[in-house]
Amino acid sequence: MTVLGEAVRLILSGDSELYAICLTSLKFSGTSILLASLAGIPLGFLLKLKDFPGRRFILVAVNSLMALPTVVVGLLVYSLLTRSGPLGSLGLLFTPAAVIIGQVVLVLPIVTSMVYGAVSDMDPRLPETLTTLGARKQHYYLMLIKEMKGPVLAAVLAGFGRVIGEVGVSMMLGGNIRWYTRTITTTISLQTSKGEFELGLALGIILMLIAFSLNFLIHMAARNE
Amino acid sequence: MSKYAVTVRNLLYSYPGQKGSGPDEPAVNIKDLKLEQGKVTVFRGHNGSGKTTFLKILAGLIQPDQGEIVHTSDRKTVLVQQEPYLFHGSVSQNLVWPLKFSGIGIKNRESLVREKLRLVGLEGFEKRKARELSGGEKKRIAIARALMTEARTILLDEPDANVDSATTQELEKLIRTLSDQGMSIILCSHQKSFAYRCSDRIIDLFQGSPVSHDENIFKGQYRYSDGIYSDFAVGNHMIHCPGRQGEFSTIVIPPDNISVSREAEKGAIMGSGKENRLQGTILSVQAYKEGRFTVTVDCGLIMKVRMSSSLISMLNLRESDTVRLLFNPSSVRLY
Numbered sequence: 188m189t190v191l192g193e194a195v196r197l198i199l200s201g202d203s204e205l206y207a208i209c210l211t212s213l214k215f216s217g218t219s220i221l222l223a224s225l226a227g228i229p230l231g232f233l234l235k236l237k238d239f240p241g242r243r244f245i246l247v248a249v250n251s252l253m254a255l256p257t258v259v260v261g262l263l264v265y266s267l268l269t270r271s272g273p274l275g276s277l278g279l280l281f282t283p284a285a286v287i288i289g290q291v292v293l294v295l296p297i298v299t300s301m302v303y304g305a306v307s308d309m310d311p312r313l314p315e316t317l318t319t320l321g322a323r324k325q326h327y328y329l330m331l332i333k334e335m336k337g338p339v340l341a342a343v344l345a346g347f348g349r350v351i352g353e354v355g356v357s358m359m360l361g362g363n364i365r366w367y368t369r370t371i372t373t374t375i376s377l378q379t380s381k382g383e384f385e386l387g388l389a390l391g392i393i394l395m396l397i398a399f400s401l402n403f404l405i406h407m408a409a410r411n412e
Numbered sequence: 413m414s415k416y417a418v419t420v421r422n423l424l425y426s427y428p429g430q431k432g433s434g435p436d437e438p439a440v441n442i443k444d445l446k447l448e449q450g451k452v453t454v455f456r457g458h459n460g461s462g463k464t465t466f467l468k469i470l471a472g473l474i475q476p477d478q479g480e481i482v483h484t485s486d487r488k489t490v491l492v493q494q495e496p497y498l499f500h501g502s503v504s505q506n507l508v509w510p511l512k513f514s515g516i517g518i519k520n521r522e523s524l525v526r527e528k529l530r531l532v533g534l535e536g537f538e539k540r541k542a543r544e545l546s547g548g549e550k551k552r553i554a555i556a557r558a559l560m561t562e563a564r565t566i567l568l569d570e571p572d573a574n575v576d577s578a579t580t581q582e583l584e585k586l587i588r589t590l591s592d593q594g595m596s597i598i599l600c601s602h603q604k605s606f607a608y609r610c611s612d613r614i615i616d617l618f619q620g621s622p623v624s625h626d627e628n629i630f631k632g633q634y635r636y637s638d639g640i641y642s643d644f645a646v647g648n649h650m651i652h653c654p655g656r657q658g659e660f661s662t663i664v665i666p667p668d669n670i671s672v673s674r675e676a677e678k679g680a681i682m683g684s685g686k687e688n689r690l691q692g693t694i695l696s697v698q699a700y701k702e703g704r705f706t707v708t709v710d711c712g713l714i715m716k717v718r719m720s721s722s723l724i725s726m727l728n729l730r731e732s733d734t735v736r737l738l739f740n741p742s743s744v745r746l747y
Contacts, residue, residue: 310497312495313497319471322509333500
């Protein structure tokens with residue numbers, strides 16, 4: 188009980204490190220989901236609406252990668268960014284950029300696959316309506332995304348939930364460096380192993396709040412549709 | 413300008429999954445068809461007769477396997493679906509999208525929206541959420557949205573499906589109004605009364621092809637009189653029909669219920685006095701099916717009569733013979 192009380196006190200006291208950690212987490216996750224959405228949403232639409240060489244292969248790859256464990260993504264990107272790796276000269280390992288790259292790799296398949304699924308379930312009357320009303324290329328695709336913003340938003344939020352809660356990628360590629368790449372999940376992991384539960388628990392509560400808000404938003408987005 | 417809105421030649425379409433089954437059963441197979449401009453043409457047929465597919469081909473949503481479709485008007489043809497898809501947002505936003513698609517910068521958008529809404533009888537609906545309207549209202553909004561495209565031909569897929577009778581009447585009125593404004597309307601329906609009342613021309617589709625139906629359909633003025641029979645004026649002709657209270661715009665005289673006699677034998681016909689008698693000249697005698705023939709008679713009204721081959725040979729009917737047609741008022745159907 189005292190641990191929980193201490194955790195709540197930490198949250199309420201406005202502890203600067205605690206909030207810095209949260210902000211870092213949100214920054215990393217926000218950036219990676221933004222990048223993943225920019226690529227994943229159009230890709231999801233393209234995979235369903237256009238037939239191009241390699242389409243089937245990408246589909247299979249995207250669906251398989253959805254189940255990729257975070258530590259495996261961490262390992263793959265680590266092997267690329269490590270000093271002796273092919274991209275080692277960029278010096279990205281243990282920087283925010285490395286975490287974001289890893290998280291994009293982790294979440295891009297999820298966003299793409301969910302958008303693809305949403306487009307597959309699209310009301311067949313929508314494309315017909317757009318065509319018959321004379322919507323051409325850019326209008327056509329813009330309207331498709333606009334009309335499907337519910338399921339598309341749900342895909343983005345699900346992806347965000349995945350990256351904000353993952354620990355493998357952040358730990359392996361960020362290195363859990365204090366005031367730099369330390370995130371909510373890496374802190375919880377560290378504090379727990381040190382046997383100091385207060386900060387970890389406080390962050391856990393915040394993480395739960397974020398998860399709760401996300402689910403609420405997904406629910407609202409789905410209902411809107 | 414040609415008097416046809418659409419000309420169809422040698423149109424053939426099979427659904428992709430059915431192509432392997434051979435060319436015997438295409439979804440749509442139309443040799444030659446011309447649809448008049450400024451008229452209401454109704455395609456009638458059972459489910460799966462190819463009505464919707466044909467409309468989608470006309471709308472350019474489906475590419476036919478072969479054949480040619482010539483739209484006389486360079487302005488577009490717009491399809492309104494059976495259950496129209498309305499965009500998220502307000503009614504007004506729905507109506508404005510076609511303007512944005514065509515890139516026309518129109519200053520008085522609001523007044524144009526108001527005008528189209530008034531036309532479909534939904535004035536003041538601008539701010540309403542489009543997706544929360546009733547089925548009939550959605551259909552009318554979809555028609556208003558189609559009108560925003562400046563199309564001169566509108567395709568309506570079963571406008572009378574899943575709406576109550578009051579809405580059906582509203583839609584009927586709207587279709588007549590649009591037609592009066594010179595719009596060509598091509599619709600499909602499987603409700604008889606709706607088809608009869610709306611149409612200038614009915615085409616039956618059977619397994620993707622038009623079939624002749626030889627019905628006598630006339631539009632005119634119904635005059636209810638308090639009795640067993642009332643009158644229906646078609647131009648200068650007065651047809652006795654059943655006396656039913658209500659508004660009727662169309663009569664159908666089944667060609668099987670008309671008897672034919674030689675003019676010379678007119679004295680031999682006994683009647684109740686209220687029977688409809690029309691006199692005219694035979695335009696053609698054509699085989700119908702199973703030993704029956706269709707005789708087309710010009711009585712001022714073009715009447716089709718169906719009779720057996722034995723009766724035709726007994727009466728020795730030939731083209732340009734003068735005959736008398738006789739039918740009971742109770743066989744006349746009111747719509």
